[in-house]
Amino acid sequence: MKRRTGRAIRLCCLAWLGSLLGCGRPDESAELPPLRWAADAQGGAPYIFKDAADPTQDIGFEVELASALGEQLGRRIEFVQYRFEDLIPGLLRGDFDFAMNGIEVTPDRAAAVRFSTPYYVYKLQLVARADEARFDSLESCRAMGGVVGTLGGTAAERLLDELDVEKRVYDGQVEPYRDLELGRVDAVLLDLPIAIYYAQPNAKLKFAGKPLGEGQYAIALRKEDEALARRIDAALQRLARSGELRRIYEKWRIWNDDQEVLVRRPAIADAAAVPDPSRRQFAFRDYFPLLLKGAWMTVLVSVCSMAVAIAIGLPIALGRRSQIAPLRCLATAYVEFFRGIPVLLLLYLIYYGLPGVAEYLGLPVGLRLPAFAAAVVGFGLNYGAYEAEIYRAGIGSISVGQWEAAASLGMSHGLCFRRIILPQAIRVILPPMTNDFIALFKDTSLVSVIAVSELTQRYQTLAKSSLQYAEIGLATATLYLLMSVPLGYLSRYLERRWGKGQ
């Protein structure tokens, strides 16, 4: 990859020298700014991903394709990291010149952007565990009511919807296969290149049935950049005919007979070729029930997490106040640890990390928490640390004189805490605790990373597949506000009633 970029730069220099001497191609000046290409390097292999040997380098077949395109166009290509689900809106906003990242040509996308000539013909591949005996195709998997994991906003997700298969939607393409291994889903349906890279080498997984569906990846450009789009089309054709495209794909083991069409019939930037009958504009009455389901999940995760946080917070707060040094140290370590790491990292650790730890330690239990339980444990542990500090401050705010007065009446430490200190401390604790609950309530949007379909995740999926970012976004925001604003008022009410006046 490094070598190829070097070549591209040398080529640019040559072109520049040529133009100085008056013999270069007039339309491609080396003084043009670099073309900005956006993709999601977190998306994964084999498209674009971090080189295991040198994590500062991005590699993948699209990296090489971009480099080859740069040579053809005589322009330097600059990579821009962008979230996959935001590539189209980002392009329309003008954050970069084109997006190339396994973007499938669909009618709704074709309505928004100018697609180039396709550069890859993909199929979808169902993957199951190696020992799977219950089904051998998507059809039979559906018949037995299997749950199929996939990536949000992809053709695979749409196919599952059309066939009415129970699906589990992920943010990344590694996680579905991990969950398949762990038995959290029964199969995974994703684009063939992904399956080739991630599933084929894994002895615990196998391809179930033949590839199905068919579609094309194309480069997405803004409609007003027609001139650039034509140059890219032409460049892609040259790459296909010269065999350079095939050379790259063979290197990445994703060349197959389907790709011949790119050479034979290159100019098909035609969305109609993709079998996708409906123009996917969602009506309010169709998407709103889905959002409501998400809102319910949000409430459920928040309430359960808070219950766990409270149950953890009180003993930790007492530990921090304990006379016994080791207890105090443990409680302090807990608070520092869980307060100090991002809850997102914690969720990953619990959901994807724990099963590996259990395996490594040879534990009899798998520690394969279901997504919901992992979310509740993660947020419970994290917010437990915050609650502990609130409780500690609340208990500390009650004067020592109250402890002494209770002691002088013969009350034991525990009795005093229960009957005298706690009832007073609760009045101090409740307002900030309500505040925390509102924060938690919004933080739960993070659990989409472990495939819990809460409100924000529902929004992302719906908006991604319809591009109705604003409309569905407003509906989602309204739902959040309907839930959080009353909580805010409750908090202020409690503050007025209990916060002062003593």
Add this chain to the structure above:
Amino acid sequence: MTQPGGSPEVEIRGVTKRFGERTALDGVSLSVAARETVALIGPSGGGKSTLLRCVNGLTAFDGGELRVGPHVLRPGNHRANAEAARQVRGLFGMIFQDFQLFPHLTVLGNLIEAPVHVLKAAKAEARQRGMELLHRVGLADRADAYPRELSGGQKQRVAIARALAMNPRGLLCDEITSALDPELKGEVLSVLEDLKRDGLTLIVVTHEIGFARRTADRIVVLDEGKVIEEGPPGQVLDNPQTPRTRRFLSQVLI
């Protein structure tokens, strides 16, 4: 351990207490007989309150020995002392300068809290006894009020009633009128005089020299952690033997 024929109710022998560099109690010895009223006076920082808190087991001391009834408190903060302190607190209640009523409980709630949860008294009995005590301190009509609704004098009378609800043999009073406006001090002090007539043992840290003269059987002057003078009120107040006592009295009697 109680010997017949007038073994002292409280016996303090050579008690010392240091707070870091500062010596708060420097070998204090003092005996208080049952039914006696002793007033502890002296300049601020002289060790009066510290001594009282040691007697109630709220403050651990560094040397000497302390006996209350049959229960002995020893230097240091250890488990055996915790048990002894619990026993001692059953014999002597403590009243604080800043009342320390429980703000989340009503007046009657304050009174029955410990009887119900420590002595395991039946709630109805505790309430009845609580009302009697409120009558006694003149606050029966405020039984359902919350502490924040009371005046300082009323709060302190509730605090006394709360201590009495545990049926103590005596009370330790730590500057219990210092936080009160002058016109409210009287109502609290007259309750104390009433208790003395009933035969309670009282150890009173006070700046009210007039009250000490009227009520105390004995006055003890503490200065720089030492007992510098003690005797009947007439003797100590009218004919002080040490210059320091004279200086102190001349300051407070202005």
